[in-house]
Structures are given as structure tokens and as C-alpha cells.
Amino acid sequence: MLMRFAAALMLVAGGAGAGKADAVEDFYKGKTITMIVSYGPGGGYDNYGRILAQHMSKHIPGKPTIVINNMPGAGSLKGANYIYNVAPKDGTAFGIFARNIPLLALIDKTDQNVQYDPLKFTWLGSSSSGGDDAYVLIARKDAKNKSIEDMRRPGGPPLILGSTGEGTSSDAMPIVLRDMLGFNIKPIAGYTDSGALYLAMERNEIEGRTTGLSSLRANKPDWLKPDGIMNIYVVMGRATRHPDYPNVPTARELAKTDKDRQLIEIIELPYSLSRPFAAPPGVPADRAAALQKAFMETHKDPDYLKDAERMKIDVSPIDGNEVLRLIQNIAKVPAEQMKQVETLIRAN
Numbered sequence: 001m002l003m004r005f006a007a008a009l010m011l012v013a014g015g016a017g018a019g020k021a022d023a024v025e026d027f028y029k030g031k032t033i034t035m036i037v038s039y040g041p042g043g044g045y046d047n048y049g050r051i052l053a054q055h056m057s058k059h060i061p062g063k064p065t066i067v068i069n070n071m072p073g074a075g076s077l078k079g080a081n082y083i084y085n086v087a088p089k090d091g092t093a094f095g096i097f098a099r100n101i102p103l104l105a106l107i108d109k110t111d112q113n114v115q116y117d118p119l120k121f122t123w124l125g126s127s128s129s130g131g132d133d134a135y136v137l138i139a140r141k142d143a144k145n146k147s148i149e150d151m152r153r154p155g156g157p158p159l160i161l162g163s164t165g166e167g168t169s170s171d172a173m174p175i176v177l178r179d180m181l182g183f184n185i186k187p188i189a190g191y192t193d194s195g196a197l198y199l200a201m202e203r204n205e206i207e208g209r210t211t212g213l214s215s216l217r218a219n220k221p222d223w224l225k226p227d228g229i230m231n232i233y234v235v236m237g238r239a240t241r242h243p244d245y246p247n248v249p250t251a252r253e254l255a256k257t258d259k260d261r262q263l264i265e266i267i268e269l270p271y272s273l274s275r276p277f278a279a280p281p282g283v284p285a286d287r288a289a290a291l292q293k294a295f296m297e298t299h300k301d302p303d304y305l306k307d308a309e310r311m312k313i314d315v316s317p318i319d320g321n322e323v324l325r326l327i328q329n330i331a332k333v334p335a336e337q338m339k340q341v342e343t344l345i346r347a348n
Helices: 002-028 044-059 074-085 101-107 169-179 194-202 213-219 258-267 269-273 285-298 302-311 320-331 335-345
Strands: 032-037 065-070 093-096 122-126 135-140 159-162 185-188 208-212 230-236 276-279
Touching: 002 285, 032 044, 032 074, 044 065, 044 093, 044 194, 044 213, 044 285, 044 302, 074 093, 074 101, 101 269, 101 320, 101 335, 122 285, 122 320, 135 159, 135 169, 135 213, 159 194, 169 185, 169 208, 169 230, 169 258, 169 335, 194 208, 194 213, 208 213, 258 269, 258 335, 269 320, 276 285
Parallel strands: 032 065, 032 093, 159 185, 159 208
Antiparallel strands: 093 276, 122 276, 135 208, 135 230
């Protein structure tokens, strides 16, 4: 009788699990999921969004269609705010935004432009943890400054760098280079996305920018060839030099004091969640779990990996729990240091 009772319990439990799975499949069957890409077409975040949209559907129960909605603005703040506050919370919307979005909310909780709590997003994961990637300073070979020494020489001509919005990676790192590492830099903010920045560099409106190495390789692979128009001068977002550029120093190496080095390490924490994807808060638990599972399964999909290799993008995924853990670590940074980080990246 005990054996029969145990078997009956197993059948009930199995039926309940199947019913839950069927409910998710029934919900998504025939549905369309909107992926918000918080930048314009043609940049690194857009590339990661599009390749995920192409392959993730078959890993979600019910195989819904995934469509892209590009929503550039304010260095991806517009998209992040939309995902958190406006997008449907039923599991039919998620998106990608800048890696610095969690940091922005944690350094200044009174900033009215930041309308989200990074600890409450439904995190799917990050397609890249930056292990094989880097954030780099690139500049035209015909710029007035030809070396790091030129760029740090007092009284010399400034290196003119373009960026997107305040506090984003492309804006914060030039400030780090200028105010902490002694580079003579003139940042010009306000470009809408990577596509606009790349075009401005080609036209020589600006001399350089900071950008993801994988994004550069995917969008402008000829730029770094021996006869290309760009050089890499500094590697950021890494504790060690990139193996493909052993002669290029890291930002941490160039720090003038231990205190500056510690602040740079804090600013570089978000690079471990280099390409983050999140749904709004409040997504039903079973659908959130299905999206999180599908996200990780997609990064093992041979077709996805084949396309990623062709696009030369870094694939080193971490799941939603790890993204949340990293954000919690950022939130634990002492208030005094966080205030110094805020002062630094809010500089103009």
C-alpha cells in the first residue's frame, strides 16, 4: 500500500509539472515577443539582440515569434526605462541595454532620469561576461596624437572622442582617461548610437571613441588590420591585457595611484555583464523561468554559435542569477567610493 501511495504521489507531481509546462506553451503559442534594443541598428548591442532573436524562439515553449524594436536614446536609458515601466509584464517583452545601466541607478538613487531598480528587473542573463572581450580606446592613425605619451603630454592637442549619453560606457570611460589617467581628451557627447559614432569617425568629425572590441570586430573588421585606419591604445574592462593585443596596456596599469586603481576596478565591474538582457519586473514565475532557460540554451545552440563566430562576437554567457549577484556586489560598494565614482562619471 505504501508503494502504491508513493507511486500515486509521483503521478500527481508529474502531472502538475506537465500542466505547468503546458500552460507556458499554450500561452506562447502564436504569440509575438518584442525585444527592445536600446540602441539603433548596426552597433554591438544591436548585433547581440538580433542574433539572439533569430535563434531563441525555438527554445521557448510554444515557439513564439521574436521581433526587434530599436529604441535608442540617452545612452540606452530610454529603453531601460521603457522595459521596466511600460513594456508588458506578461512575458511578451524583454530587451538589452547598456552594461552601465545598473551602475547608474546605484550611484545616484535621486536621479529622475533613472526610473528603474536594477535589483527588480527579471534578468535573463548576459550573452557576454567579457572574458574574451575588452572595452578599448581606438583612434584614427592620422590623429595628431600618435601614442599614449602624446595623449598624456601637458599642453598638447586634445584627442577628440565621441560618445553617446552621460554615464554610459562610451561616455564614462573617456572621463576616466581624462581625469584619472591624465589623457588630454575632449569628449563630445550626444551621438545617438554606435552607427552614428562610426560614421563620424569615418568622416573625421571625431578622432576616436571607446567601444567594445567584439563590436568593432563585427562592424568594422577592416579598421584594425595593418592597413586599417584605427589603432587601439588602451584596454578597459579587464584586469589583464587582451591576449590579441599584448602590447596595449590596461587602464588599471596606467592608474597613477592605488586609490585611482581601486575606483577604476569599481567602474569596470559592469563589464562582467557586458551584454545584459532583462524583462520587466513582475513576469509570472513560470514564464520567467522559461525565458531564462531558453536564453541559456540558445547560447549552446550550434546554429547560434555558428552565426556568432561569423559575426566575431564574444559568447561567454552568464545566467540571470549571476547577473543579479554581480549587481548586488556593485550595490555593496561603500558609499564613499560610490560617491567618488558618481562624481567621476558625471564630470563633463
